[in-house]
Amino acid sequence: GVSYLHRPLPPPRISAYTQLTRDGRRRWLTGVDENRLYINSFSGGPIYQVGINGGEMVQVPVAVPGILPMGADVLPDGSSLLVTSNEEGKPARTLWNVRIPDGTYRRLGYALDATFSPDRSTVLYSTPEGDIRVVRSDGTGGHKLGSAGGIANWPFWSPDGRVIRFSRGGRLWEISPNGSSLHELLPGWHGADIICCGQWTPDGSCTYSLSVSPRFGLLMSGADRFGKRAPSLSNWPPGQSNGIRRTPAGTARKSSLMVPPCVASSPASTQRPKPSNRSWEASPQRLSRSPTMASSWPMSPTRTATFGGPTSGSKPLQLTDPPMKASLPRWSPDGSQILFGDSSSGRNVMFAVPSEGGTPKRVLPDDNGEQTDPNWSPDGKKIVFCRGGGFSDSKSVLGILDISSHQVKQVPGSDGTFSPRWSPDGRFIAALTANGERALRVFDVSTQRWLELPVVEGVDFPAFSKDSGYIYFESNPEEGNPEVVRILRIPVKGGAAELVADLKDWRFTGRPGTWMGLDPDDAPLMMRDAGSKDIYALTLEEK
Numbered sequence: 001g002v003s004y005l006h007r008p009l010p011p012p013r014i015s016a017y018t019q020l021t022r023d024g025r026r027r028w029l030t031g032v033d034e035n036r037l038y039i040n041s042f043s044g045g046p047i048y049q050v051g052i053n054g055g056e057m058v059q060v061p062v063a064v065p066g067i068l069p070m071g072a073d074v075l076p077d078g079s080s081l082l083v084t085s086n087e088e089g090k091p092a093r094t095l096w097n098v099r100i101p102d103g104t105y106r107r108l109g110y111a112l113d114a115t116f117s118p119d120r121s122t123v124l125y126s127t128p129e130g131d132i133r134v135v136r137s138d139g140t141g142g143h144k145l146g147s148a149g150g151i152a153n154w155p156f157w158s159p160d161g162r163v164i165r166f167s168r169g170g171r172l173w174e175i176s177p178n179g180s181s182l183h184e185l186l187p188g189w190h191g192a193d194i195i196c197c198g199q200w201t202p203d204g205s206c207t208y209s210l211s212v213s214p215r216f217g218l219l220m221s222g223a224d225r226f227g228k229r230a231p232s233l234s235n236w237p238p239g240q241s242n243g244i245r246r247t248p249a250g251t252a253r254k255s256s257l258m259v260p261p262c263v264a265s266s267p268a269s270t271q272r273p274k275p276s277n278r279s280w281e282a283s284p285q286r287l288s289r290s291p292t293m294a295s296s297w298p299m300s301p302t303r304t305a306t307f308g309g310p311t312s313g314s315k316p317l318q319l320t321d322p323p324m325k326a327s328l329p330r331w332s333p334d335g336s337q338i339l340f341g342d343s344s345s346g347r348n349v350m351f352a353v354p355s356e357g358g359t360p361k362r363v364l365p366d367d368n369g370e371q372t373d374p375n376w377s378p379d380g381k382k383i384v385f386c387r388g389g390g391f392s393d394s395k396s397v398l399g400i401l402d403i404s405s406h407q408v409k410q411v412p413g414s415d416g417t418f419s420p421r422w423s424p425d426g427r428f429i430a431a432l433t434a435n436g437e438r439a440l441r442v443f444d445v446s447t448q449r450w451l452e453l454p455v456v457e458g459v460d461f462p463a464f465s466k467d468s469g470y471i472y473f474e475s476n477p478e479e480g481n482p483e484v485v486r487i488l489r490i491p492v493k494g495g496a497a498e499l500v501a502d503l504k505d506w507r508f509t510g511r512p513g514t515w516m517g518l519d520p521d522d523a524p525l526m527m528r529d530a531g532s533k534d535i536y537a538l539t540l541e542e543k
Contacts, residue, residue, distance in 0.1 A: 017539065028041070062081070096108065421463060
C-alpha cells in the first residue's frame with residue numbers, strides 16, 4: 001500500500017486538438033483570457049487576437065511609446081495586457097500595463113519578459129542584467145526580488161503564489177517570491193535538450209513545458225511539486241513551438257493548452273542569392289569556411305554539431321552529443337580543429353573539438369566567466385572572443401587568447417562590444433556595440449585603434465569578405481521587423497553601406513531566430529522557414 005502511494009502518476013494524455021489559425025505564419029502566443037488568444041508576430045510588429053475557438057485574427061489597438069510593441073501576458077478577464085516596446089536610448093524594452101479596451105497605459109520598468117501575479121496586483125519581470133523584479137500594476141513599489149543567475153525568460157507564477165519558475169539556458173529554474181531557494185528543476189534529466197515556457201495545471205500540482213528533443217515537442221509533466229510525477233514527454237508531434245498558455249477555465253483533471261506553432265512540412269532550408277538577379281536558391285545548411293571542407297551546423301532539435309566532408313560531398317560526421325548545446329562553429333585555419341560555444345551549463349563557454357572526431361575540450365577550463373563568439377586569428381595562434389553576456393550585456397569586453405601561453409589580453413577600447421570577427425588578412429577585428437544600437441566597429445590590430453565607420457544600427461552576424469575588403473552583415477534596426485531587414489556590406493576602410501539583398505517578407509527561422517553567413521564565394525547564406533506553422537488548442541486529461 002505504501003509503495004503504491006509513492007508511485008509516480010501517469011502523464012496527462014492529449015485527448016483532442018483543434019487548429020486555431022490557418023495562415024502558416026510563425027507566431028508567439030503571449031496570453032489567453034476567457035475568450036481570446038493574444039498573439040505576437042515572430043519578427044515583431046502588431047499584436048493580434050483571435051477567438052479561443054479560432055476565427056479571424058484582429059489587431060489589438062495598442063498605442064504605447066516606442067516601436068515594435070509585443071505582448072507579454074494578459075489578465076484572465078482580458079482587462080489588462082502587459083506590453084513591451086523599443087524606446088530609443090533605453091537600456092532594454094520598456095514594460096507597460098495597458099488597459100483594454102480604452103488603451104490607457106502605465107510604465108512599469110525595463111524588461112525582457114513579464115507576467116502578472118496570481119492575485120493580479122503585481123507584475124513580475126526579468127531584466128537584461130539577470131535580475132527578477134516585481135512592481136505594482138500601477139507602476140509603484142518596484143524592487144528587486146532576486147537574481148536569476150543569468151538571463152531569465154518566460155517567468156510563470158504558481159496559482160497559490162508560493163513558487164516562481166522561469167527558463168534559463170534551456171532549462172527550467174525555480175525561485176521563491178522572497179528571492180531565496182534558487183535552483184534548477186530536473187537537474188541531470190536529459191529527456192529533452194531544451195525546456196522552456198512552462199504553465200501550471202489549474203490546481204498548481206505540476207507544470208507543462210515545451211521541450212526540444214529528437215522526438216517530441218511537449219514536456220507534459222515536468223517537476224511535480226509533490227514529487228509524485230516523473231518527467232515524461234507527450235505524444236504531441238515535434239516542432240519549433242514558441243510559447244505555451246493554459247486557458248483560465250479548467251479542472252484538476254481536464255484543461256486546455258494553447259501551443260504555437262507546429263511544423264507541418266519541411267521546417268527550414270538554407271539559401272543563397274543568385275548573382276544574376278538577387279533571387280535565392282537552396283544551399284547546404286550553416287556553412288563555415290575551411291581550407292578544404294565545409295562545416296554544417298544545422299539547428300536540429302538535438303542541437304548537435306556536424307560537419308561535411310570534402311566540399312564534393314560526403315556523409316556528415318557528428319562531433320558533439322546532448323546535453324551539449326553547440327553554436328557558432330569556427331574552423332581552425334589548418335582545418336584540424338573546430339571552435340564553438342556551448343551553453344548547456346546555463347552560460348556560454350568555449351570548446352574545441354578535432355575536426356575528424358574526438359572529445360570536445362574546454363578552451364579556458366579555469367575561467368568561470370561567459371565566453372561567447374570565439375573566432376580564430378588567420379594564423380591559428382590566437383582566439384578573439386567576447387567576455388560577458390553578449391548583445392544584452394553593456395559590460396562585455398573583447399579578449400584575445402594566446403594559445404601557446406594561455407594568456408588573455410583585453411582588446412583596448414572594447415568595452416561594451418561583442419560578436420568579434422577576425423579578418424582573413426589578420427589586420428582587423430570587427431565587433432558590435434552592446435548598448436542596444438548594435439552598431440558596427442572595426443579595430444585595427446597593428447595600430448591598436450578603432451576605425452571610424454558610418455553609423456549603421458541594428459547590425460547582426462558580421463562577416464568579412466575573403467579579401468578582407470568588406471564586412472557583410474544583416475541590418476535589422478527595428479529588432480526583427482521584416483519590412484526593414486536587409487543584407488548590407490560596407491568597405492572596411494570607409495564608405496557608404498551597399499545593399500546586397502532585401503529581406504522583406506523573409507520567413508526567418510533558426511535559433512535565436514535568424515542567422516547569416518558567407519559561402520566561400522562571398523555569397524550570403526540565410527536560414528529560411530519553409531514550413532507551415534499554426535496555433536493549436538490541446539485538450540489534456542489526467543487519469
